[in-house]
Amino acid sequence: MRWFVFFFFVTGAVLNSRNVSAQIEVSGTVFDSSKIYGMQHVLVLTTAGEITRTDSAGQYHINMQPGDSIYFFYAGKNTLKYALSQIPNPNEFDISLHARTNSPYKVLKEVVVFSDTYRFDSLENRKRYEKIFGNTKGKIQTSVSPDGIVGLDVGSIVELFQFKKNRRANSFQNRLILQEEEGYVNYRFNARLISRITGLQGDDLENYRQTYRPTYEFSSKSTLEEFYQYILNTSYAYKRAHGIP
Template sequence: MIAVQSLYAQYKVQGTIYDSSRTYPLEAVSVMSTSGKGTITNATGFYQIDVSEKDSIWFSYLGKPTIKYPVAKMLDPHQFDLALRVPVNVLKEVTVRPRNYRLDSLQNRQDYAKVFNYQKPNLGTMTSIGAGGVGFDIDEIIRAFQFRKNKSMMRFQQRLIQQEQDKYVDHRFNKALVRRLTGLDGEKLDQFMTAYRPSYEFAVLTNDYDFQSYIKESSKKFKSGTPF
């Protein structure tokens, strides 16, 4: 009889521990009972602990313990979930995507749209047509005399355009393609790509067949030691 009573006096309390918003489960929360047993929550915030009918359990996170919860007063010991008042720093959603020249280029154009679309003030931008006829835009006239700002913006625009062109050449004249067509590798491959790197205009205007022919013919010259 004593053994049977002892068996029925045992409980298994389990549940999930969340942050104060009840959105994010908390890992490594200590779960302890007055009988001396203890456990911690897993990566999903879940815990499970064996207790007796007269036990109470409490939780501790980052050194801050909760009140004690009597097992006998729990409505559902098999789903005793709890939200702790602790701050949880959550990063904003980050989208990770593979490298893609076209997507990168479009994103760059969006990020620096103001710079790419910049036009140096001239008579055309200063002229406006209103109710009184043709006149001058005062804001454009003021902008025209901001010499340092205009020069800085033009230089920035030119640098972005140059970077975009360089990336386009890198996109077409890439190591994977050159290695496949020439059989070169290592230091020889690096030397070839530096010596025979095509211009942006050539990369833009040449179709795939002619572009690959250029690489093959150039590799013959490179291997034979013929000056380029």
């Protein structure tokens, strides 16, 4: 009996390890009908019983077994089932649902940004360097003594004459703001979006991004339609210049 139990335990462990090793992770993004916006809270399921949800960007990761199929559930409806064997690239299995989602773009007072993720990074950056962002030019302040006599604040006088320290702080603050602006342009003018709109890939995609990288001012002030039209117009110019059909 002991041998039987031991054999059963070992056999079960081996079979389980084989199942785990045979698993394939499938990942991708669920877009709405525009094929631009990612859809969050979409259920992702497999016929083997795995289940997950898309995140705020519409992305998902799920494990599948050989012979397994994947399907999606949203607004009370299932999509067709897609067999693992029919998925050409498990690392980028993107689909588009016949639905429209609300725009994920948001505006903050601190800096104009386009997503919850970027907003979080921006706020964390501001919080981390709160003293730097809160730094203002030195100025003499007045103080009132307990006996009601108004005088000069000695501390503010000392701070006023710390020119080098103030200049360094202001310079660092400017670099942080520039870093935020560069990160914002990178986030909005991202390769995945551009490739989806223009069809450019590889070196052409990177060359296009470097050649037609928009300014922060345009990126932050342009509407969604204006920004996408800019990508289309400049991509046409790039393709003509490089003989791309």
